[in-house]
Amino acid sequence: MTARHADGCLVVRLREGDLDALGELYEQYHNLVFRTALAITRDEGAAEDILQEAFLRVYTYADKIDDTVPLGPWLYRVTVNLAYSWTNRLKRWWNSVQDTLDRLTLSVQPHPEAMAEEQEWRQALQQAIDALSPRHRVVIILHYLEGLSLKEISYVIDVPEGTVKSRLHYARESLRKSVLEQRRRVVPEVAYDFT
Amino acid sequence: MTLHRYIAEGQATDELDGLIQWALHESVEGAAPSTHAWERVLQDVERLAALRRARIRSIPDQVLGAAVACLARVDAFFPALAAPSVPRDECITWGDDMGWMRILDQHRQIMPLVC
Numbered sequence: 001m002t003a004r005h006a007d008g009c010l011v012v013r014l015r016e017g018d019l020d021a022l023g024e025l026y027e028q029y030h031n032l033v034f035r036t037a038l039a040i041t042r043d044e045g046a047a048e049d050i051l052q053e054a055f056l057r058v059y060t061y062a063d064k065i066d067d068t069v070p071l072g073p074w075l076y077r078v079t080v081n082l083a084y085s086w087t088n089r090l091k092r093w094w095n096s097v098q099d100t101l102d103r104l105t106l107s108v109q110p111h112p113e114a115m116a117e118e119q120e121w122r123q124a125l126q127q128a129i130d131a132l133s134p135r136h137r138v139v140i141i142l143h144y145l146e147g148l149s150l151k152e153i154s155y156v157i158d159v160p161e162g163t164v165k166s167r168l169h170y171a172r173e174s175l176r177k178s179v180l181e182q183r184r185r186v187v188p189e190v191a192y193d194f195t
Numbered sequence: 196m197t198l199h200r201y202i203a204e205g206q207a208t209d210e211l212d213g214l215i216q217w218a219l220h221e222s223v224e225g226a227a228p229s230t231h232a233w234e235r236v237l238q239d240v241e242r243l244a245a246l247r248r249a250r251i252r253s254i255p256d257q258v259l260g261a262a263v264a265c266l267a268r269v270d271a272f273f274p275a276l277a278a279p280s281v282p283r284d285e286c287i288t289w290g291d292d293m294g295w296m297r298i299l300d301q302h303r304q305i306m307p308l309v310c
Contacts, residue, residue, distance in 0.1 A: 019240060026233055034228045039219060048228050055236045059243065125218035144212070145219040176211055 008067025015062045025071060026055055032072065032146070033079050039141045040083035042130060050082045076146070076156040080138055087134050121182065128178035136171035143168055 007028075013021035033054050038047035057078050058065070065074060129137060135157075142148045142156060150168070154161040 017244070019237065022236075022240065023233070026236065030228060030232070034232075035223045035226065038223050038226055042222075044226065047226075048232055051228050051232055052236050052239060056239050056243065059240045121214070122218050122221050125214060126222055129215075129218065140215065141219060144216045145223070172211070172215075175215055179211060179214060 005068055005070055007071040008069070011058075011062055011065050011067045011071065014059065022055065022059055025058060029071065029075055030055075033075055036076065036079045036141065036146060037083050039145050040080070040134070040138060041086050043086075046083075046086050050079060050086065053082055054078045073152060073155055076142070076148070076152075077158070080142070080156055084134060084138070124178065124182040125175065128175050131178075132171055132174060136167050136174070139164060139167045140171045140175070 007025065010021040010025050014025070030051060034047050034051045037050035037054075038044060041047055041050070054075060058071070058075070065071065129140060132140065138157060139153060142153045143150075148156065150161050150164045153164045153168075157164070
């Protein structure tokens with residue numbers, strides 16, 4: 001028999017209707033869910049809606065959750081799926097594309113005030129990340145922000161490890177090109193390559 | 196945290212990886228759900244729990260209704276069973292209830308056929 005994980009004990013209490021157990025799980029995981037949802041959707045309101053829905057699902061599916069493993073990977077999976085659904089809704093997706101286009105247009109126009117170098121870098125990278133397709137963006141976020149391994153990402157998004165590896169490679173290459181372009185723009189004479 | 200400090204502290208082994216990590220961390224830095232988020236989760240959960248409790252309470256009636264409907268379909272001679280005219284908790288006065296009178300009447304007609 002497999003030993004029950006500490007999260008599993010809370011899940012068992014939740015199955016018995018103990019809402020304090022849900023509170024403890026919320027305390028432990030709400031930042032993880034909110035941060036991941038925010039990084040994918042880039043919208044605080046949406047991230048909060050996803051947070052609510054994710055914990056409602058913990059309650060709804062408490063009977064089906066494996067109590068022998070930590071809850072984190074399952075929650076990542078739910079969060080990513082909810083964020084995908086949010087992003088895929090046509091209107092919001094179109095708004096996001098419009099926002100990206102607006103930002104890109106803005107970035108090629110001469111800025112009236114000199115922006116701080118770091119701010120510019122962050123903005124450029126964030127735009128490049130936003131411009132990735134949702135499936136590439138999710139892999140980048142889970143790997144670089146959440147520090148998940150290829151195997152863990154494979155479980156979360158339910159695709160083979162090889163697919164995760166190729167998506168990560170593609171996304172990283174795409175970001176590398178964007179960073180190089182940014183570097184050429186900021187410092188035209190210094191345009192060395194990355195590893 | 197600044198980019199230079201991030202790289203200097205060796206939080207990433209590669210410059211590009213460092214840039215990506217830094218930009219992503221910066222994009223969510225300090226972001227947190229509102230203090231009301233948990234209250235809303237709890238409200239949703241309590242609403243769902245109440246709905247579940249109500250559903251569990253209504254199961255015996257549903258089962259009884261389904262069984263009666265099934266019996267009525269199987270035995271077309273006793274349609275009165277599907278819609279009992281007397282509330283379940285009340286005593287039946289045989290002579291006054293038209294439903295049971297109909298059943299007895301049908302029974303009287305069937306008996307010669309089966310015997």
